[in-house]
Amino acid sequence: MTTYARIVATGSALPARVVTNADLEKVVDTSDEWIRTRTGIRERHVAAEGETTGDLAFRAGQQALKDAGVKASDLDMVVLGTTTPDIIFPATACLIQNRLGANGCMAFDVNAACSGFMYALGIANNFIRTGQVKRALVMGAETLTRMVDWEDRQTCVLFGDGAGAVVLEATDAPGILATCLHADGGYKDLLYNPVGVSVGFKDEKNHGVRINMKGREVFKIAVKTLDALVGETLTAAGMQETDVDWLIPHQANLRIIEATAKRLGISMERVIVTVDKHANTSSGSVPLALDTAVRSGKVRRGQNLLLEAFGGGLTWASAMIRY
Ligand code: UT7
DSSP states (O other): OOOEEEEEEEEEEOOSEEEEHHHHHTTSSOOHHHHHHHHOOOEEEEOOTTOOHHHHHHHHHHHHHHHHTOOGGGOSEEEEEOSSOSSSSSOHHHHHHHHHTOTTSEEEEEOBTBTHHHHHHHHHHHHHHTTSOSEEEEEEEEEGGGGOOTTOHHHHTTBOEEEEEEEEEEESSOOEEEEEEEEOGGGGGGEEOOOOTTTTSSOTTOOOSSOEEOHHHHHHHHHHHHHHHHHHHHHHHTOOGGGOSEEEEOOSOHHHHHHHHHHHTOOGGGBOOOHHHHOBOGGGHHHHHHHHHHHTTOSOTTOEEEEEEEETTTEEEEEEEEO
């Protein structure tokens, strides 16, 4: 009998503070009109001083565990997709594991930039399918605004903070049907933050301790790559475009999302869009969108969900899920 990983429940968390496009007009030379028409973003949440990625992920994870009716002590795995960990080590997943009271199970972070949650989901899925893990808490969380240059209008308008989580459980009935994970480090210079541990906590090339992005190039590659990725995911799951009930995409840019929906031949009514409210929360984006869709009643049990993400690395990853 095949073992599947099924999503038992979801959760999410956002910082209380909302920063609108109008607020940013006062900080940099931009306009609400430019941000809305180029990206679809209207506002974003920004973490308070002292509020960390781990705090947001903890809240999202707690909510998912409560709704799943799963005790933290029953978890076999805690995994967090993030590129903005609380500290260099221990992994933020270990800090969360301890706060939840899941001590003893494996806990680790996955850094795949914006694809972090999708990578974490793919890893957890394979652990469950091989029988090594029965219950996993998979989270994606970021406080990207911590490394945003608030004087750089090309990037500061794009990002927000937030977290999402899912509880996975091993079952006999289909849950996650396929996952596809990819990266091409040849594109490392298109989207990066140059500061690091091993390079000596300094920005050697003087590119700025901040998110650096060649937006237009990333945009083009994202559209092309996601086009191929959704095709690959459908094939891996043995499905057609018409089988997809909901596309739950990475929330970076509404125009990229629309291009992927067009490729699938599905109307925007069947696409979960939260980029207007959350902006780009990197690893937080897909699980936040999923939880929002579940809580709004849009996503229902038995439906087929296509999740995908794209980000620095470059990385891209997807999952086809029977919810
Ligand atoms: O999640 C990780 C993956 N990341 C992505 O998927 C992001 C992909 N890229 C994008 O979403 C888009 O490329 C951006 C939203 C970043 C930029 O949109 P664009 O349509 O590619 O604009 P652009 O970079 O080509 O810039 C167009 C113009 C430029 O002015 P000129 O050279 O035409 O005079 C920019 O200087 O818009 C200007 N501009 C701005 N104007 C007002 C750039 N940023 C701003 C701004 N406000 N915030």
